[in-house]
Amino acid sequence: MSFTRRTFLQTGAALPLLGSLPTLAKAELSLGSATLTTVSDGNLVLPANFIFETMPQDELAPLIQEFSLSGERITPECNLALYQDGTNTVLFDVGSGPDFMPSAGSVVNSLDAIGVAPEDVTHVLFTHAHPDHIWGLLDDFDEPVFYEAEYMMGRAEWDYWWNPETVNTIGDARAAFAVGAKRRMEMIENAVTLFDDGQEVLPGIAAVSTPGHTPGHMAFEVRNGSHAAMILGDAIGNHHVAFRKPDWRSGSDQDGDLAIKTRNMLLDRLSSEQMDLIGFHLPNGGIGRAEKSADGYTFVSEAS
Template identity: 30%
Template sequence: MTINRRHFLQGAAALPAAAAIFPATARQASASAPKAGQQVPGVYRFTVGDAEVTALLDGHIDLGTQLISGYDADKAATAMARNMQSTVNDAVRIPVNGYLVNTGDRLTLIDAGTAQLMGPTLGNLGAGLAAAGVKPADIDTVLLTHMHPDHSGGLVDAEGNAVFENAELAVAKAEWDFWYDDAILAGVPEGNQPFFHMARNTTSPYRNRLKLIEGEAEVAPGFSSLPLPGHTPGHTGFMLNSGNSSLLFWGDVIHMTGLQFAHPDWTIAYDMDPAQTAETRRKMMDQAVADNLLVTGAHIDFPGLGRVHRDGDAYRYQAAPWQYAL
């Protein structure tokens, strides 16, 4: 409905009658209600061209500041205050997002969340899918940005069976080869070996419907891959092109919205090649600025949709406004 002067005056004229019907005493609440203490499922829909995208919040992680390379508490406080954020018990609270794309012909899921692998504040992507009215069996393709457990954990259930029973799994060949290399596994510190086991356990049920991606290629109708190495060897972004619109799903190019746009050279302990990670980040943010790209990522503040702008030698993030109609 479009509000105009006539509608406004008609509504105003009705106010005295409404007041007569509902006296002031009837408007007073007399009972308290218990607090819910938890969020509702994180689900948000928006459109990109002819495609409908559903952002799905798997939950959140508190990333300890000791894991951030280059961290400066004063600089961090200034940057986070600009984003209406603050640390929580010496940690930066970040989301874990996944994205469902409905082109009308196919359902494509980008990253699958954590399931039970990373604690009680995560594992809600499946509930988000259910709230969106989508069954796991409806998914045609899962595009995996990389094989860390907060992206691949939701591929399997508690018994290790494939959750998306009809879906093809697409992941970069460089990523697959790294996590499945027994020589690399044998050579890493014992504390890092569980990451290899989780990567294998969550993806191996899809071996018989696996697409290994090399370079820039069409990976599903409307989607092309974009190598974004550094965070992991085969870390990959996916570009959705629909109608005259595009959206870049850039995985873990950014982990901390409140910090890494302002300090793009800050990396985290889980970046396997920190120098390459920072280089890839600056390259992608420069491209996002130059092309006025709409971007989203697994750890950008939910629903994780917006644009990148230059801010001196650094950058700033502009969240997209709520899309009221689809």
């Protein structure tokens, strides 16, 4: 398969540390007669320990230096995948919306920059229900942004966040995640379709169970003819330690040990099949491939 018409749309300097308007990044992948495009929702601003605290610090230090990371904070991109096959316009996740972080929540502007209006989206498929993936469901008036879309979520993920006990068991640091997810899910309760692992949720789009980051996290294999790509969500959450050291526990994962198994499964498959991937928090628009290396794996960006 080939990459076509990659552009990066600049609408002003991005200052992620200050929470200013983000760069609108677009990367596009040709998938047979269909296209997969990533559109930016901005970026997150997180304390570095949110990911790194659970890792061996002596071994981590050289990687922080190699990848020019900050030991204080990280600012990962938020890249939403948009699939268009001439019939369906499918958005994977909906971003952060106006209530999570000032540096994120710009997906509607990014879609507008490529000529896609909210009402053009026919389906929204959720990888999981963390704030940067589902809080963008509602606008400032608590109305659904993608009001013409059919909403679809994995059954295990829906059941987890719908359970009234989740807010009491998820831990204080993530309690607001549970409250925010439930409130938004209540708005689509009567309009959501649930699916299970391995199910073809739409023509050419199959659900792939990838738990660990959340209990019911789903990736999606998108196939058009002989061409395929994997939409990862947060199952592989960054381009540095997740690839180089997939056996390290990440503080961003709700079940660190299960996430390790999922990460290794995905990286082995993606590298052996040389399948294109789209990662929500991977750099330069998030499209690329995984290559096996002597010390783990390497993310090879489509933009590199």
